[in-house]
Amino acid sequence: MTQQTLLTEPELIKIYQQLHQIPELAMQEKQTHAFLLATIRKFDQTYLEIRTPKALPTALLVLIHGKQPQRTIGYRTDIDALPVQEQTGLPFASQNAGVMHACGHDIHMSVALGLLNYFAVHQPVDNLLFFFQPAEESLNGGKTAYEKQIFQGQWRPDEFYGLHDNPELPVGAIGCRMGTLFAGTTEVNVDFYGKGGHAAFPQDANDMVVAASQFIVQVQTIISRSVDPIEGGVITFGKFDAGSIRNVIAGHARLEGTIRGLTQKMITHIDQRIREVARGIAESYQAKVVVDLNQGGYWPVENNPELTRNFIQYMKAASHVQFIETKPAMTGEDFGYLLAKFPGTMFWLGVADTSQLHSATLKPNPRAIKLGIEAIKGFLSYRMENK
Template identity: 80%
Template sequence: METHQIDLSEAQLLQIYQHLHQIPELAMQEKETHAYLLEIIHHFDQTYLEIWTPEVLPTAILVLIHGKAPKRTIGYRTDIDGLPVAEKTGLPFASQHPNVMHACGHDIHMSVALGLLAHFAAHQPQDNLLFFFQPAEESLNGGKTAFERGIFKGKWCPDEFYGLHDNPDLPVGAIGCRMGTLFAGTTEVDVDFYGKGGHAAFPQDANDMVVAASQFINQVQTIVSRSVDPIEGGVITFGKFEAGTIRNVIAGRAHLEGTIRGLTQKMIEHIDQRIKEVAAGIGQSYQAKVTVQLNQGGYWPVENNPQLTHNFITYMKTATDVQFVETAPAMTGEDFGYLLAKFPGTMFWLGVADDSQLHSATLTPNPQAIQIGIKAITGFITHRMSEKA
């Protein structure tokens, strides 16, 4: 690649995508990815660029493009980490890192971001543009970590934030979005039950935590069916139940692990509270000690800002070269939700037309979506900068 690259060609974008696909790294370990991203960025015209790799989050990269006459700073975020998945695509450019794969399409996300950055580095924008290459989306909530470590301050603070996620169910290059919540928020739930073990033949001398934990699971199912507005919805799933050691010994302990999903932060907090109340009731009913641990971290619902999202959707619907799809909310989680709780903004989908779903070992997004997405997003950002407010 030549120094002072103008716009990245389709061939260059494909080369970048394939290289990124080969070097996936887990959350907060994205050193090789970080180095490669910096190598590409340093080939762009540096006239208007300012690059910062914060010591408090060493695999993150922030790039500020200084605008001609800035009225605002428009933020654009891309995630950069991979997943602990052994790739089974059979691609010639498959992951070179054993048991780690870009199974969620973050290689697509980064390629689009680099294409946008190359364009605006060479064509100075009106407003300031802030690109945030974020580590640790899949785990360790990198967005929340970045915010809490004070990265978004001064000139590095966006007035509004945008980001995309690839979508295998949408046509190649299609833009999907909706008013309200795009992704659900998620909370991890661990519940421990402490009773008294004993011989299976003498239940009166023990306090069976298999029974207590089972009743807890049954009662928790009524939270969504009877304590949640059916129009709003919610999900509670306990996927792990551990208790006992042998068939003829009553278990004095039990451990559950589950997840909560909700479309608003208010709903998640409501479900959290109801789970605590059910646990307290089970503890009292079965004379057991029941403890509940809830961990949401940065995985808040992705609640799109009404005004900015209306603006985004209106542009994408009217742009002649954009295929827009209004999408339903998804119950999957995304840590961009935390940043959207701190900054107004919008998250949207980019269609990649694949039979395999996100997080699968065979995910093979169509890379033609990259250039189509860059064109659509460049058009929107240019339109946004033309607006007074």
């Protein structure tokens, strides 16, 4: 590929295969960063400005200066991978043991590079800011970037867009909805402290298995009786640790779980109710109950009404786009934090696979890359022409 030329579909697929082979975990994306930077430097540089923030060294920002800019439109892609041992059997499988692009971020990056390449050749009307974000899967990359103030001055978008691949949608289809696309997630850890003792003398102990069990039962009523059933929510405790042997009463128990909600208001409400239930259990069982709630940057992905309506209208009208209105997903995505700070829209790109996201056998259809680029570049051009 030379300057002033557009990436062909075979070249885009080759990029995807190369990225697939070098997956890296959150905040460790050095090889990925180097590959992205080297690829972008091959593009026409006339309108480009590239920045690697010192405060977030595996992140990459690329600004394409528009010819008559009235705003800066941001486009975000995530670049990290998951601690999953690949089992696809692909000839370009992961070369890093125990790490895999099992969430399709290699597809995300390939689409972003294709878009960047197109607008590097065809100067946009407005400024375009491409944000290659580390640490989506863990460590709150979007929140970290915001808190480290990397979106300042000309690097601050007026609106933000981003995609996530979806194995359940047809290849190249665009999915979106008004309102929440992804739920917010909160990690919940609850420790119960009582008094251990002999199983034969329960009157001399304070059993935290019983206290923790009663807590779990009461927490289930938060969703069934404290949450609007139309809005919904999820509380799941997947881990319960207590005791060491069958004939000793446990003086300590620990629960680990997750909360999911479709709005930040709902997440906050569920958090509050969990703390209230914990206080009741502590009082009832004369125990010490410590609740640790950690949401980090995994806020609900709440799409901006005006921008999302505009996005959906374009995609529905575009003859080359298969648009599908989707339901909200209870999975999490840290783009929600950025959408709480900047108006914007997140959407799905169909990759037509029988395996689910985060699966060791995920094999997205790479034909989605070119189709996704065509749909998104059309929308961005439309957006810039319609102030």
